Amino acid sequence: MNDDNRPSDKAFQDYYPDNVSHCYGCGRLNPDGLQIKTHWDGDETVTRYLPRPYHTAIPGFVYGGVLASLIDCHGTGTAAAAAYRAEGRAMDTEPAFRYVTASLHVDYLKPTPAGIELELRGRIKELKGRKVIVEVNLLAEGVATVRGEVVAVQMPKTFLAS
Amino acid sequence: MNDDNRPSDKAFQDYYPDNVSHCYGCGRLNPDGLQIKTHWDGDETVTRYLPRPYHTAIPGFVYGGVLASLIDCHGTGTAAAAAYRAEGRAMDTEPAFRYVTASLHVDYLKPTPAGIELELRGRIKELKGRKVIVEVNLLAEGVATVRGEVVAVQMPKTFLAS
Numbered sequence: 001m002n003d004d005n006r007p008s009d010k011a012f013q014d015y016y017p018d019n020v021s022h023c024y025g026c027g028r029l030n031p032d033g034l035q036i037k038t039h040w041d042g043d044e045t046v047t048r049y050l051p052r053p054y055h056t057a058i059p060g061f062v063y064g065g066v067l068a069s070l071i072d073c074h075g076t077g078t079a080a081a082a083a084y085r086a087e088g089r090a091m092d093t094e095p096a097f098r099y100v101t102a103s104l105h106v107d108y109l110k111p112t113p114a115g116i117e118l119e120l121r122g123r124i125k126e127l128k129g130r131k132v133i134v135e136v137n138l139l140a141e142g143v144a145t146v147r148g149e150v151v152a153v154q155m156p157k158t159f160l161a162s
Numbered sequence: 163m164n165d166d167n168r169p170s171d172k173a174f175q176d177y178y179p180d181n182v183s184h185c186y187g188c189g190r191l192n193p194d195g196l197q198i199k200t201h202w203d204g205d206e207t208v209t210r211y212l213p214r215p216y217h218t219a220i221p222g223f224v225y226g227g228v229l230a231s232l233i234d235c236h237g238t239g240t241a242a243a244a245a246y247r248a249e250g251r252a253m254d255t256e257p258a259f260r261y262v263t264a265s266l267h268v269d270y271l272k273p274t275p276a277g278i279e280l281e282l283r284g285r286i287k288e289l290k291g292r293k294v295i296v297e298v299n300l301l302a303e304g305v306a307t308v309r310g311e312v313v314a315v316q317m318p319k320t321f322l323a324s
Contacts, residue, residue, distance in 0.1 A: 019220070019221070020220050022218045022220065022221055023218060023219055023220070023225060024216060024217050024218055024219070024225035024227065024228065025225060025227045027218070030216060030218060031216075032214075032216035033216065033218075052194075054186060054192060054193075054194035054195065055186050056184045056185060056186055056189070056192060056195075057185055057186070057262070058181070058182050058184065058185070058317075059181070059184055063185060063186035063187060063231075064231075064234055064262075064263050064266070065186065065187050065227070065228075065230060065231025065232075065234045065235065066186065066227075066231070068227060068230045068231065068234065068266060068268075069225075069227025069228070069230065069231070070227075072226055072227045072230065073227065100219070100226075100270070101226050101270055102269070102270055103267070103268060103269045103270065104226070104230060104266075104267070104268045104270075105265070105266070105267045105268075106230075106265060106266045106267075107264070107265045108262070108263055108264055108265065108266075155220075
């Protein structure tokens with residue numbers, strides 16, 4: 001049984017090696033960054049994020065580039081967690097998995113309201129070799145406002161040496 | 163002859179009506195935002211942007227979500243400028259054009275180095291009715307590191323009433 005299937009306060013991103021934890025979207029060592037936190041919820045992955053007041057598209061709605069960023073890092077985090085799970089390993093075991101984005105597709109279905117905590121839910125569409133494809137729905141009060149797909153590839157091992 | 167074909171210090175974004183100028187990516191009235199500025203260069207559009215030091219992916223390289231944001235707002239700005247041009251109107255004439263993103267696709271071709279001014283170059287792929295498709299190349303020292311496509315649709319007129 002993996003640790004990552006038990007309830008835990010630690011998010012996927014908390015297991016990233018220090019030298020790959022400066023990402024503006026998800027690095028716990030980037031004090032200016034969004035610092036998203038992602039967890040398993042059954043076979044889905046969940047991130048909750050309250051956009052900053054200045055993450056504006058037009059007043060009252062959230063900027064699409066920030067939503068794309070959330071989907072991006074939710075996707076790479078989900079990819080890493082899925083890779084550990086596929087190997088039957090907990091996320092604190094070696095070697096570390098860390099993914100980068102090869103491509104990102106985002107469909108903006110409707111405006112995303114500002115001032116509320118958003119929920120991203122990810123699902124593994126494909127896991128094959130060094131590539132993971134993650135589908136992401138972004139919801140505002142239960143309504144999907146944005147849909148994304150992230151093609152993530154495993155970061156070269158040379159980046160992961162600490 | 164349109165004003166937008168003559169050399170001008172004013173960028174596309176400087177013509178956006180005030181009430182749609184708070185965008186985090188391109189709004190001149192968002193003091194925390196990226197405030198990108200886009201101009202014509204013949205049939206292409208150009209934005210230059212120096213990422214902030216904390217826009218990190220891994221140290222030394224720029225965060226993909228910020229690059230997606232640049233492509234997004236470069237795309238909507240290009241869409242607006244192309245719509246004025248198609249009507250043979252200068253960007254300071256009424257009615258105002260302002261576009262939102264329906265979908266965004268980004269391919270990360272190689273890591274984008276930090277610490278240098280990036281160049282985005284846009285090209286109109288399609289302009290039909292209320293929809294404009296813009297292809298964008300993002301270059302670092304002349305090398306394309308990211309390629310994007312933005313499907314932009316005209317913002318409803320109700321948003322543009324000042």
